[in-house]
Amino acid sequence: xxxxxxxxxxxGGDVRLTGIGKTYGDFTAVHPLDLTIPQGSFxxxxxxxxxxxxxxxxxxxxxxxxxxxxxxxxGQDVTALPxxxxxxxxxxxxxxxxxxxxxxxxxxxxxxxxxxKDVKKQVEEMLDLVELGPFARRKPHQLSGGQQQRVAVARxxxxxxxxxxxxxxxxxxxxxxxxxxxxxxxxxxxxVGITFVHVTHDQEEAMTMADTIAVMNSGRVEQLGAPAExxxxxxxxxxxxxxxxxxLIPAEVTGRSGEDLLLSASGxxxxxxxxxxxxxxxxxxxxxxxxxxxIAHASExxxxxxxxxxxxxxxxxxxxxxxxxxxxxxxxxxxxxFEQNMERDTRITPGAPVVLHWNPAHSFGLDAAQAIDAGxxxxxx
Amino acid sequence: MSRxxxxxxxxxxxxxxxxxxxxxxLPNLVVFAFSFNKPVGKFNYEWxxxxxxxxxxPCGVADMxxxxxxxxxxxxxxxxxxTVLGTMVAFALARYRFRGRAATTALxxxxxxxxxxxxxxxxxxxxxxxxxxxxxxxxxxxxxxxxLSFVVTAVKARVMSMDPRLEQAAQDLYATPTQTxxxxxxxxxAPGIAAGALLSFALSFDDFIITQFNSGPTTVxxxxxxxxxSQRGIPVQVNVxxxxxxxxxxxxxxxxxxxxxxxxxxx
Amino acid sequence: MTTTTEAAPPQxxxxxxxxxxxxxxxxxxxxxxxxxxxxxxxxPLVYQGSxxxxxxxxxxxFKLTWHVATYWDALDEYKWHFVRSFSYAAIATAxxxxxxxxxxxxxxxxxxxxxxxxxxxxxxxxxxTSFLIRTLAWKTILSDSGPVVGALNTLHLLSxxxxxxxxxxxxxxxxxxxxxxxLTYNFLPFMILPLYTSxxxxxxxxxxAAGDLYARPFTTFRKVTFPISLPGVVAGTLLTFIPASGxxxxxxxLGSPSEQMVGNGIQKQFLNVLxxxxxxxxxxxxxxxxxxxxxxxxxxxxxxxxV
Numbered sequence: 020x021x022x023x024x025x026x027x028x029x030x031g032g033d034v035r036l037t038g039i040g041k042t043y044g045d046f047t048a049v050h051p052l053d054l055t056i057p058q059g060s061f062x063x064x065x066x067x068x069x070x071x072x073x074x075x076x077x078x079x080x081x082x083x084x085x086x087x088x089x090x091x092x093x094g095q096d097v098t099a100l101p102x103x104x105x106x107x108x109x110x111x112x113x114x115x116x117x118x119x120x121x122x123x124x125x126x127x128x129x130x131x132x133x134x135x136k137d138v139k140k141q142v143e144e145m146l147d148l149v150e151l152g153p154f155a156r157r158k159p160h161q162l163s164g165g166q167q168q169r170v171a172v173a174r175x176x177x178x179x180x181x182x183x184x185x186x187x188x189x190x191x192x193x194x195x196x197x198x199x200x201x202x203x204x205x206x207x208x209x210x211v212g213i214t215f216v217h218v219t220h221d222q223e224e225a226m227t228m229a230d231t232i233a234v235m236n237s238g239r240v241e242q243l244g245a246p247a248e249x250x251x252x253x254x255x256x257x258x259x260x261x262x263x264x265x266x267l268i269p270a271e272v273t274g275r276s277g278e279d280l281l282l283s284a285s286g287x288x289x290x291x292x293x294x295x296x297x298x299x300x301x302x303x304x305x306x307x308x309x310x311x312x313x314i315a316h317a318s319e320x321x322x323x324x325x326x327x328x329x330x331x332x333x334x335x336x337x338x339x340x341x342x343x344x345x346x347x348x349x350x351x352x353x354x355x356x357f358e359q360n361m362e363r364d365t366r367i368t369p370g371a372p373v374v375l376h377w378n379p380a381h382s383f384g385l386d387a388a389q390a391i392d393a394g395x396x397x398x399x400x
Numbered sequence: 401m402s403r404x405x406x407x408x409x410x411x412x413x414x415x416x417x418x419x420x421x422x423x424x425x426l427p428n429l430v431v432f433a434f435s436f437n438k439p440v441g442k443f444n445y446e447w448x449x450x451x452x453x454x455x456x457x458p459c460g461v462a463d464m465x466x467x468x469x470x471x472x473x474x475x476x477x478x479x480x481x482x483t484v485l486g487t488m489v490a491f492a493l494a495r496y497r498f499r500g501r502a503a504t505t506a507l508x509x510x511x512x513x514x515x516x517x518x519x520x521x522x523x524x525x526x527x528x529x530x531x532x533x534x535x536x537x538x539x540x541x542x543x544x545x546x547x548l549s550f551v552v553t554a555v556k557a558r559v560m561s562m563d564p565r566l567e568q569a570a571q572d573l574y575a576t577p578t579q580t581x582x583x584x585x586x587x588x589x590a591p592g593i594a595a596g597a598l599l600s601f602a603l604s605f606d607d608f609i610i611t612q613f614n615s616g617p618t619t620v621x622x623x624x625x626x627x628x629x630s631q632r633g634i635p636v637q638v639n640v641x642x643x644x645x646x647x648x649x650x651x652x653x654x655x656x657x658x659x660x661x662x663x664x665x666x667x
Numbered sequence: 668m669t670t671t672t673e674a675a676p677p678q679x680x681x682x683x684x685x686x687x688x689x690x691x692x693x694x695x696x697x698x699x700x701x702x703x704x705x706x707x708x709x710x711p712l713v714y715q716g717s718x719x720x721x722x723x724x725x726x727x728x729f730k731l732t733w734h735v736a737t738y739w740d741a742l743d744e745y746k747w748h749f750v751r752s753f754s755y756a757a758i759a760t761a762x763x764x765x766x767x768x769x770x771x772x773x774x775x776x777x778x779x780x781x782x783x784x785x786x787x788x789x790x791x792x793x794x795x796t797s798f799l800i801r802t803l804a805w806k807t808i809l810s811d812s813g814p815v816v817g818a819l820n821t822l823h824l825l826s827x828x829x830x831x832x833x834x835x836x837x838x839x840x841x842x843x844x845x846x847x848x849x850l851t852y853n854f855l856p857f858m859i860l861p862l863y864t865s866x867x868x869x870x871x872x873x874x875x876a877a878g879d880l881y882a883r884p885f886t887t888f889r890k891v892t893f894p895i896s897l898p899g900v901v902a903g904t905l906l907t908f909i910p911a912s913g914x915x916x917x918x919x920x921l922g923s924p925s926e927q928m929v930g931n932g933i934q935k936q937f938l939n940v941l942x943x944x945x946x947x948x949x950x951x952x953x954x955x956x957x958x959x960x961x962x963x964x965x966x967x968x969x970x971x972x973x974v
Contacts, residue, residue, distance in 0.1 A: 417773030496693035517912020649795035
């Protein structure tokens with residue numbers, strides 16, 4: 020089975036979107052965008068609800084007609100083709116399993132529509148692949164959420180699509196099952212080698228599974244890249260805040276020393292490598308991830324070559340693997356710090372004076388013209 | 401004593417409900433009981449003597465079983481007509497946006513908000529002036545007309561509640577629009593269509609007012625027969641038919657539920 | 668973490684409704700059904716308007732002479748029929764609501780699943796016995812020598828109803844009471860089913876929440892249950908009042924000539940007297956009055972009571 024799927028995959032090609040966009044009346048759901056999804060990759064479209072990611076996916080599937088642009092799959096222009104003529108299959112949000120058909124018939128549906136006569140063997144193999152063999156004659160509503168999810172995947176994969184589209188496939192599952200299914204989907208993708216395009220609003224899910232992530236916001240792709248690259252080098256405040264958590268400190272560029280830009284944040288002198296600054300502007304947001312910050316009692320000395328800030332602990336919460344602190348800096352800004360629970364300094368409790376320090380090479384600079392709270396989920400609409 | 405009073409107060413709603421149910425079912429019990437009557441004279445309003453004559457000879461009255469068969473024929477044809485036309489309209493309303501939607505909705509709603517006698521008289525007037533012979537066809541036309549709106553309402557509600565993603569999924573799995581309709585849409589809409597059809601059958605079979613204004617001298621439906629009999633003298637067999645219909649309806653519903661439950665339990 | 672399910676994306680209701688070819692499909696689907704309703708429902712109503720202004724006879728044919736006087740004559744002759752129609756229908760509707768609500772409430776909240784189905788079957792099944800037969804059964808139930816009249820007489824209730832004109836001569840049959848009783852009975856299921864539908868949707872936890880927030884059972888009903896069930900009440904009252912006001916069977920079978928309603932008038936003019944203009948005028952007036960009342964009622968129920 021996996022052999023056949025592999026054959027189908029290698030026969031396919033890239034998904035190429037050129038200038039594709041969608042408007043509903045006055046509302047622009049997707050601004051014209053160009054995107055190439057390399058064959059065999061696990062590609063995630065990540066963004067908050069209403070950012071246009073599902074619309075983009077549905078345009079690839081043919082369920083939504085683009086207002087402009089073209090969709091190419093494996094070099095073939097499919098823009099004008101109806102969904103049933105495209106070499107793609109979709110795992111729908113909440114699965115859309117046919118309630119009146121049993122699991123076997125759900126999985127066999129695509130094969131039968133294409134006039135395949137002897138479907139029994141294929142369907143049984145596919146059900147075994149997703150470990151649902153014994154459930155073939157049950158109806159969808161008699162299965163658990165996780166089982167339904169696997170049926171949806173099997174129903175799509177059995178057709179050997181060139182591209183598998185997944186629309187929030189894990190959205191309806193509880194956290195633990197979702198983790199399990201993430202690994203499962205990743206395993207299937209590696210095994211069959213088909214291009215997966217995965218739409219999700221869950222950044223952890225996207226980072227766990229995808230080779231490449233496109234972060235979308237208000238109908239535009241904000242940044243495209245491998246998970247680690249996006250995380251370490253966010254290009255916009257939205258990406259910095261949406262993908263993981265970031266401390267953004269407003270600062271002014273005061274000069275340059277070698278490879279580093281010298282900054283002043285409310286009088287505190289800081290530095291950032293010029294190469295890690297995406298802007299030429301003089302007013303920037305200095306970004307630093309909470310886990311890259313070391314927290315120490317104010318009486319300790321800070322090693323040379325590190326950025327440092329002093330402040331007072333305003334809150335601390337113990338969450339097992341780490342302790343999360345909120346520190347109010349002298350300039351009055353709240354800074355989040357994650358500290359691994361190795362050697363805990365018992366003096367660091369709420370109210371204690373502390374010093375925060377980090378390696379300048381771990382920080383990044385973003386143009387201050389952007390909203391500092393974009394992508395936090397708390398920004399003013 | 402106060403305990404009794406408290407119990408009554410707590411169960412007041414249920415007691416009132418049971419009384420209402422009794423009010424609803426009482427006439428059926430009377431019809432049932434009087435189907436075993438051997439009345440004195442032509443009318444079957446007062447109890448005289450127990451007899452099973454009517455049950456052993458249900459078609460013993462002139463014309464009654466003929467009218468029953470006519471009613472069944474008309475109800476069947478009207479159901480088919482109204483269900484086909486109504487289902488089409490319901491799909492258009494539930495699935496498409498088109499100009500004249502508000503007017504269409506109003507046209508569907510109005511027959512349900514119109515006293516039957518008004519529709520009966522106006523349609524009758526039209527047939528009369530068009531010199532159309534009253535008979536089987538005019539009754540059928542009228543019945544399809546007033547059943548249509550009920551089918552539309554039932555089917556539309558069902559189609560609206562269906563997840564549009566199911567049909568998209570079918571298309572994604574290589575089903576052409578026609579295949580999608582036959583394999584997915586129609587089976588999913590079936591309960592709504594069945595409900596509409598059942599309602600049509602019941603409404604058509606039991607209709608009197610519209611039928612009275614649009615039937616000819618030779619097309620006497622069962623309700624028309626009962627009406628006529630109520631002025632001349634009612635045969636006990638009418639009660640037999642009434643009771644049999646009631647029992648058949650209950651039995652069919654119970655059997656349907658039982659089968660449904662078993663199917664659910666088995667799978 | 669992100670555990671919430673994301674809200675569904677903005678759904679465009681029809682699949683590609685923008686394509687003109689698909690729009691055409693909609694019109695083809697609509698055509699037969701709508702044509703049927705236009706030809707056999709709407710056109711007759713208009714035609715009836717014209718008939719009501721014609722004069723002539725069946726032998727010589729009718730001509731449109733704009734004879735408005737037909738309306739005045741019809742109103743003059745049948746004004747009490749209209750009064751009776753609407754007052755009987757109003758009383759029957761009120762009674763249906765009073766009787767039907769407890770039953771609908773019982774089915775929705777008090778009955779177990781099994782009983783719920785049994786009761787629903789019992790509410791619907793009588794439909795399958797011809798309603799003429801069931802109406803005739805009331806003749807037996809309310810007969811002068813029957814148990815109902817006997818009990819009412821023993822309790823001296825008939826003296827009271829006699830005094831207010833609901834009954835006369837210590838009997839029930841052939842009185843307004845019998846007609847109202849028949850109307851109430853006939854249209855009760857039309858009240859119960861929409862009420863049940865709207866009550867059934869209410870989450871029983873709302874009752875618990877109201878109780879938790881210090882509402883007594885009756886207050887819970889008044890402030891929570893009843894307002895939520897209002898759409899059912901509106902639908903039920905309309906489905907009861909409209910057919911009841913046009914009915915002539917109950918008045919014919921259970922009443923005497925002095926209980927006749929406007930439906931009896933239309934029926935007599937159309938089927939016996941063959942005075943089609945008068946029948947048309949009467950039914951036109953009935954339609955106009957009912958549509959007027961329904962519009963006012965729905966607007967009132969929609970804007971004031973529902974908010």
